[in-house]
Amino acid sequence: MKTQQSKTLFDKAQQYLVGGVNSPVRAFKSVGGTPIFIEKGNGSKIFDVDGNAYVDFVQAYGPMILGHNNETVTKQVTSALQDGYAFGATNEKEVQLAQIVCETFETIDKVRFVNSGTEAVFSAIRLARAYTGKDKIIKFSGCYHGHADTLLVAAGSGLATFNMPSSDGVPQDAVKHTLIAEYNNIESVKTVIENNKGQIAALIIEPIAGNMGCVLPSPQFIQALQQVAKGNQILIIVDEVMTGFRSKFGGAQDLIGLKADITTFGKIIGGGFPVGAYGARDEIMQKVAPLGNMYQAGTLSGNPISMACGIATLQTLQQSNPYPQFEKHGAFLEKAFYESAEKYGVSVQVNRFGSMLTPFFTAEKVVDFTSASKANTEQFSTFFWAMMEKGIFLPPSQFESWFLSAVMTDEDLEQTKLAIDYAMEQVAKAHF
Ligand SMILES: Cc1ncc(COP(=O)(O)O)c(C=O)c1O
Numbered sequence: 490m491k492t493q494q495s496k497t498l499f500d501k502a503q504q505y506l507v508g509g510v511n512s513p514v515r516a517f518k519s520v521g522g523t524p525i526f527i528e529k530g531n532g533s534k535i536f537d538v539d540g541n542a543y544v545d546f547v548q549a550y551g552p553m554i555l556g557h558n559n560e561t562v563t564k565q566v567t568s569a570l571q572d573g574y575a576f577g578a579t580n581e582k583e584v585q586l587a588q589i590v591c592e593t594f595e596t597i598d599k600v601r602f603v604n605s606g607t608e609a610v611f612s613a614i615r616l617a618r619a620y621t622g623k624d625k626i627i628k629f630s631g632c633y634h635g636h637a638d639t640l641l642v643a644a645g646s647g648l649a650t651f652n653m654p655s656s657d658g659v660p661q662d663a664v665k666h667t668l669i670a671e672y673n674n675i676e677s678v679k680t681v682i683e684n685n686k687g688q689i690a691a692l693i694i695e696p697i698a699g700n701m702g703c704v705l706p707s708p709q710f711i712q713a714l715q716q717v718a719k720g721n722q723i724l725i726i727v728d729e730v731m732t733g734f735r736s737k738f739g740g741a742q743d744l745i746g747l748k749a750d751i752t753t754f755g756k757i758i759g760g761g762f763p764v765g766a767y768g769a770r771d772e773i774m775q776k777v778a779p780l781g782n783m784y785q786a787g788t789l790s791g792n793p794i795s796m797a798c799g800i801a802t803l804q805t806l807q808q809s810n811p812y813p814q815f816e817k818h819g820a821f822l823e824k825a826f827y828e829s830a831e832k833y834g835v836s837v838q839v840n841r842f843g844s845m846l847t848p849f850f851t852a853e854k855v856v857d858f859t860s861a862s863k864a865n866t867e868q869f870s871t872f873f874w875a876m877m878e879k880g881i882f883l884p885p886s887q888f889e890s891w892f893l894s895a896v897m898t899d900e901d902l903e904q905t906k907l908a909i910d911y912a913m914e915q916v917a918k919a920h921f
């Protein structure tokens with residue numbers, strides 16, 4: 490694997506960008522070595538500046554569900570660009586994308602577009618507080634909801650990767666209303682509620698956790714969560730930034746049977762352009778300005794290029810329906826993991842939901858952040874670099890999800906299966 494050009498660019502990047510990156514997980518810090526610099530993407534693959542090709546399981550951390558440079562999407566974005574990029578006045582494309590979201594989600598009458606998942610989530614929390622008149626919120630350990638102050642506690646993704654319980658610069662005052670419960674543990678939720686009776690506006694949850702690696706909620710947990718929230722007048726914010734339109738044309742909330750009061754989006758609804766959104770039934774959304782007194786605004790919110798890309802991406806997903814294929818491909822990879830792990834005596838747990846998956850290097854079932862944290866990150870690093878050597882690009886962290894794209898071919902999957910076998914062998918050689 491040649492890396493000279495990436496190394497040269499990374500040296501230069503570190504002169505001008507903090508740590509050479511614009512988002513911490515991209516720095517490869519937890520797996521060591523130099524991050525690759527991407528030149529271009531096409532279909533299921535990305536290509537780095539040294540000429541290496543990789544089957545892409547990162548997909549920009551989710552949005553590129555149709556793969557790179559999808560012909561229909563590129564055409565519609567190019568056409569939108571000819572008409573101008575931002576107006577500070579409403580454009581029909583905003584209405585079109587909003588209509589798709591509202592018609593797809595039973596729990597949503599209206600949406601508001603913003604520019605990122607982070608913005609969507611902190612706005613949703615403000616809305617829940619405005620609607621209920623209460624301040625406290627519950628968040629689950631290991632879930633990540635973006636980098637707003639209130640939510641940078643016991644968070645997953647980069648914070649889990651770098652073993653940071655919280656971020657410097659967040660005042661104690663900003664997190665004093667954030668209460669932490671454990672994923673898949675209803676007793677922990679009940680205890681938090683009992684200790685804060687009548688003060689909790691909302692709980693926020695990743696319906697399928699993707700930011701401590703992929704972790705699925707049990708049906709019993711979801712059912713009890715719904716009941717407990719309802720019984721205590723606590724709104725449920727379902728954070729679908731990662732899961733929205735990923736495992737079905739709609740939300741993971743439908744698949745697991747969780748009824749959202751407020752839903753947040755990002756990633757796929759912008760198809761790779763900056764976007765976020767939050768939505769709810771009318772009664773709640775009427776609190777948002779200009780209808781109500783909860784203020785939230787944005788210079789570039791609903792910009793026509795993100796909207797065009799989102800519309801084209803969702804329409805293509807709806808027409809092509811890649812979801813049954815995701816199931817087939819996901820199951821193929823899951824089997825490949827377990828077969829190779831057994832062959833080389835490596836302990837692995839593969840957690841998967843449709844097109845999201847994480848292989849955890851541990852013998853214990855992974856059901857929450859505590860069990861996820863027991864995964865062997867050194868084994869993961871060995872595995873990661875062996876996969877890179879064989880042309881497979883993965884998130885450079887044990888605590889992220891891999892994503893399948895609709896354009897992955899049988900050949901890509903065979904290549905990935907062979908790479909998994911090789912990488913497991915390297916793990917066994919290096920660690921046993
Ligand atoms: C579930 C979830 N919520 C919120 C966010 C924040 O989104 P963004 O990175 O677009 O701000 C992310 C990803 O970063 C996410 O995975």
Ligand SMILES: N[C@H](C=O)CCC(=O)O
Pocket residue numbers: 512513514515550633646647700731889
């Ligand atoms: N896990 C994060 C979002 O889903 C990864 C994106 C990032 O923080 O760069």
